[in-house]
Amino acid sequence: MPADPLLRLFDVLQPSLAMYLADCGLWSYPGPEEIRLALADLVADQRNILDRAAVVVAEREQARPRLAYPISFSAWHDVDLRHILPRLVAVLDRQRTELEALAATPDDAAAAGFAAEALRSVQQHRDVLAGKLKGPVAAPSA
Numbered sequence: 194m195p196a197d198p199l200l201r202l203f204d205v206l207q208p209s210l211a212m213y214l215a216d217c218g219l220w221s222y223p224g225p226e227e228i229r230l231a232l233a234d235l236v237a238d239q240r241n242i243l244d245r246a247a248v249v250v251a252e253r254e255q256a257r258p259r260l261a262y263p264i265s266f267s268a269w270h271d272v273d274l275r276h277i278l279p280r281l282v283a284v285l286d287r288q289r290t291e292l293e294a295l296a297a298t299p300d301d302a303a304a305a306g307f308a309a310e311a312l313r314s315v316q317q318h319r320d321v322l323a324g325k326l327k328g329p330v331a332a333p334s335a
Contacts, residue, residue, distance in 0.1 A: 195258070197255070197301075197304075198295055198298040198300070198301045198304035198305070198308070199246060199249060199250060199253075199301060199303060199304040199307070200250070200255065200258055201291075201295060201304075202242075202243070202246055202292075202295055202304060202307055202308055202311065203243060203246070203257070203258040204258065205288055205291045205292060205295065205311075206239045206242065206243055206288065206311060207239075207243060207258065207260050208260060208261060208262050208263065209239070209284055209288070210266060210269070210277070210280060210281055210284050211232050211235050211236050211239075211281055211284070212236055212239065212240075212260075212262075213262045213266040213269075214232060214236075214269070214274075214277070215232065215233065215236040216262075217270070219232055219233060219236075221271075222271065222272070222273070222274050222277075223271070223272075223273045223274070224273045224274030224275050224276075224277075225274065225275065225325075227325060228274040228275065228278060228322075228325055229274065231318070231321050231322055231325065232274070232281070232322075234318065234321075235285075235314075235318040235322070238314045238318065239311065239314065242307055242310055242311050242314065245307070246303070246304075246307045249303045249307075278322060278325060278326055279326060281322055282319060282322050282323050282326065285315050285318065285319035285322065286319065288311075288315050289312060289315050289316060289319065292308045292309075292311050292312040292315060293312060295308035296308040296309040296312050
């Protein structure tokens with residue numbers, strides 16, 4: 194993970210399972226429309242934050258980090274979104290922990306501001322997605 198707090202923000206938000214699902218065709222996954230819409234909202238909010246952070250990165254004459262998804266995400270292709278939901282909530286919990294640390298960054302007001310905004314967004318979306326957890330679907334192992 195990069196030492197620069199603003200670049201770390203990209204590592205926390207960008208290569209997430211939700212972003213992967215959106216990039217590979219969220220609308221083609223089986224599952225309830227309400228989950229698809231909630232995920233689309235999450236991804237739109239996170240991309241908005243990252244796009245604005247990218248402007249600051251460019252002003253600092255740094256390169257925007259490249260997006261690379263873990264190969265393990267390809268195993269989730271065509272899995273019902275209800276089954277993926279516990280994993281998505283767990284990812285948001287991990288993002289929340291990392292964003293809390295970034296939001297407390299004393300040396301970089303821009304990174305702290307974007308992280309605080311992302312933290313509020315992650316919490317809101319996590320609550321919405323966790324509310325859609327129904328039935329005995331167990332969270333998949335890491």
